[in-house]
Amino acid sequence: xxxxxxxxxxxxxxxxxxxxxxxxxxxxxxxxxxxxxxxxxxxxxxxxxxxxxxxxxxxxxxxxxxxxxxxxxxxxxxxxxxxxxxxxxxxxxxx
Amino acid sequence: xxxxxxxxxxxxxxxxxxxxxxxxxxxxxxxxxxxxxxxxxxxxxxxxxxxxxxxxxxxxxxxxxxxxxxxxxxxxxxxxxxxxxxxxxxxxxxxxxxxxxxxxxxxxxxxxxxxxxxxxxxxxxxxxxxxxxxxxxxxxxxxxxxxxxxxxxxxxxxxxxxxxxxxxxxxxxxxxxxxxxxxxxxxxxxxxxxxxxxxxxxxxxxxxxxx
Numbered sequence: 001x002x003x004x005x006x007x008x009x010x011x012x013x014x015x016x017x018x019x020x021x022x023x024x025x026x027x028x029x030x031x032x033x034x035x036x037x038x039x040x041x042x043x044x045x046x047x048x049x050x051x052x053x054x055x056x057x058x059x060x061x062x063x064x065x066x067x068x069x070x071x072x073x074x075x076x077x078x079x080x081x082x083x084x085x086x087x088x089x090x091x092x093x094x095x
Numbered sequence: 096x097x098x099x100x101x102x103x104x105x106x107x108x109x110x111x112x113x114x115x116x117x118x119x120x121x122x123x124x125x126x127x128x129x130x131x132x133x134x135x136x137x138x139x140x141x142x143x144x145x146x147x148x149x150x151x152x153x154x155x156x157x158x159x160x161x162x163x164x165x166x167x168x169x170x171x172x173x174x175x176x177x178x179x180x181x182x183x184x185x186x187x188x189x190x191x192x193x194x195x196x197x198x199x200x201x202x203x204x205x206x207x208x209x210x211x212x213x214x215x216x217x218x219x220x221x222x223x224x225x226x227x228x229x230x231x232x233x234x235x236x237x238x239x240x241x242x243x244x245x246x247x248x249x250x251x252x253x254x255x256x257x258x259x260x261x262x263x264x265x266x267x268x269x270x271x272x273x274x275x276x277x278x279x280x281x282x283x284x285x286x287x288x289x290x291x292x293x294x295x296x297x298x299x300x301x302x303x304x305x306x
């Protein structure tokens with residue numbers, strides 16, 4: 001993480017978590033999300049609950065393990081976030 | 096270009112620019128909802144003010160054009176207050192809009208900073224076409240172009256090149272008005288039309304990201 005990117009907004013963190021799940025093929029375990037999105041255990045639990053509440057991910061069980069699956073709304077959020085990031089960058093803004 | 100054609104072209108430029116500005120404002124609002132970044136509020140306010148100001152200025156221009164083209168002799172003294180009101184409105188809204196857009200590209204503004212940016216344009220006295228006001232707008236537009244140009248040169252975004260070019264053309268448009276003359280008035284309109292076309296193209300390209 002560069003000095004410029006030290007602070008991540010809440011939406012950026014949500015995007016990072018969703019991106020990790022997408023890169024894992026649409027489903028990922030909590031440990032993978034924690035490392036991929038660079039989060040503490042506390043924050044991970046808080047943000048996972050929020051993403052579920054917003055309907056961006058859903059909790060599923062795979063061989064007795066807890067996994068998180070990206071929903072269609074989650075995929076849409078990723079696309080919109082990328083578009084709006086490009087829009088902000090077009091004005092020379094660093095996010 | 097005849098007088099009739101000039102009025103049509105001038106009104107078209109004004110309305111095209113206004114609708115483009117409002118379209119960018121709409122995108123800024125969408126960006127604010129998704130990115131939750133206060134700079135997008137400043138950008139949204141800036142482009143909204145710019146768009147509404149140009150819509151009203153365009154309507155005033157059409158009103159004056161209809162009066163001139165109708166052939167009914169209207170003494171210039173009766174038209175002058177409307178012309179001055181239109182120009183003052185255009186100047187005040189452009190000044191506020193450029194200041195807000197520039198602020199958005201520099202830092203995350205607080206609500207006090209947003210309010211402070213809006214106060215000086217509201218205090219603008221009634222103006223006629225004036226080289227100092229156009230020069231001020233040209234400098235602000237150029238600063239926005241430079242800031243976006245820095246983003247482009249650092250390869251952060253290709254689209255920043257379009258924003259930079261767009262605002263550079265708007266600055267050229269204001270500079271042409273500084274020097275005056277009928278041909279330069281048409282050239283200024285062309286520069287502004289191309290400037291807003293660049294901004295529109297940028298938004299269209301953003302909408303295609305990930306499609």
